[in-house]
Amino acid sequence: MIRVAMVSYWHVHERDYTREAQQHPDVEIAAVWDEVPERGQAEAARLGVPFYAHLDELLSRPEIDGIIVGTPTTMHRDVMLAAAAARKHIFTEKVLAPTVQECREILAAVQQYGVILTVSLPRLNFWYTQAIQRILERNLLGTLTQARVRLSHNGAIATPENPQGWLPAHFFKRAQTAGGAMIDLGCHPMYLTRLFLGMPESVSASYGYVTGREVEDNAVVTLRYANGALGIVEAGFVNHYSPFTIEVHGTEGSLSYSQIDDRLLVRSSLVEQGKGWLTWLDRPAELPSAFTQWVTHIQQHRTADANIAMALDLTQLMEAANQSAATGTIIHLAAK
Numbered sequence: 001m002i003r004v005a006m007v008s009y010w011h012v013h014e015r016d017y018t019r020e021a022q023q024h025p026d027v028e029i030a031a032v033w034d035e036v037p038e039r040g041q042a043e044a045a046r047l048g049v050p051f052y053a054h055l056d057e058l059l060s061r062p063e064i065d066g067i068i069v070g071t072p073t074t075m076h077r078d079v080m081l082a083a084a085a086a087r088k089h090i091f092t093e094k095v096l097a098p099t100v101q102e103c104r105e106i107l108a109a110v111q112q113y114g115v116i117l118t119v120s121l122p123r124l125n126f127w128y129t130q131a132i133q134r135i136l137e138r139n140l141l142g143t144l145t146q147a148r149v150r151l152s153h154n155g156a157i158a159t160p161e162n163p164q165g166w167l168p169a170h171f172f173k174r175a176q177t178a179g180g181a182m183i184d185l186g187c188h189p190m191y192l193t194r195l196f197l198g199m200p201e202s203v204s205a206s207y208g209y210v211t212g213r214e215v216e217d218n219a220v221v222t223l224r225y226a227n228g229a230l231g232i233v234e235a236g237f238v239n240h241y242s243p244f245t246i247e248v249h250g251t252e253g254s255l256s257y258s259q260i261d262d263r264l265l266v267r268s269s270l271v272e273q274g275k276g277w278l279t280w281l282d283r284p285a286e287l288p289s290a291f292t293q294w295v296t297h298i299q300q301h302r303t304a305d306a307n308i309a310m311a312l313d314l315t316q317l318m319e320a321a322n323q324s325a326a327t328g329t330i331i332h333l334a335a336k
Helices: 014-023 037-047 055-059 073-085 100-113 127-137 187-197 290-300 305-327
Strands: 002-007 027-033 066-069 089-092 117-119 144-152 202-208 218-224 230-236 245-250 253-258 263-268
Touching: 002 014, 002 055, 002 290, 014 027, 014 066, 014 290, 027 037, 027 055, 055 073, 066 073, 066 290, 073 089, 073 100, 089 290, 100 117, 100 305, 117 290, 117 305, 127 187, 127 245, 127 253, 127 263, 144 187, 187 218, 187 230, 187 305, 202 305, 218 305
Parallel strands: 002 027, 002 066, 066 089, 089 117, 144 230
Antiparallel strands: 144 245, 202 218, 218 230, 245 253, 253 263
């Protein structure tokens, strides 16, 4: 049995990870810590487990095998360095950290102490991502020229039930988040675009402030590639009915996925001479969730190399996007 501690309920997904931990037959929630004691005490009481007022005290407990991190994004580095030094495995909400330098410090500590780290990048595991990857591996679209991925919700929009929007107020505090819609929700379209096209040579971002918050609630990032391809990443907190969408275009064809009907459409000169749009029927089984993968990695004493590499690239892209939006300039990425 892997005994885990819930480390902060700051993030809205920490309740989701709590349910995953409760439902996993090989996992037991054993403790809670939160930087807001009242919140942590309430969650610990709900779970029927001890609450620790001090993170160091929790990390010193020998019965705790790992932690599930839902702290403010800007606390990730300090929390994970402490957990790694205590030899606790780490599952964390994205992003791994706001800057590449902080990521590298975390990864060095994880390697030094033999800790298993996994970052929640859930849409890598969904069926449509697997299907798109198969299409691209078969070069059915030819040379890729553009990818566009959009994800937006209405979390910042006032309603009678939620005058400030349904997202917690702290999601709009830069000191805790290191950004708004892009570094939070935009992570998903960003890592998918990175998956489809690879790492770009430069990043350009435009942020909007529709509701006048401290951080952006509307964002577009353009990724530019040496071969002329473009990636377009869109995210927002200010749309009631904007569907999650993926488009990938190439010299021989295009594909489109939409949340509206959960269908993947393909048209290519290499498939039936491009006579029409086809509903792609090859619907692969979804991969296990990131949390389940973390548990398996711990059980098999195996590092999550692909996950960590993607998480590091994601932070590099997010850091560049924030720099671009702040300076109004194109940010060129250094070659690895």
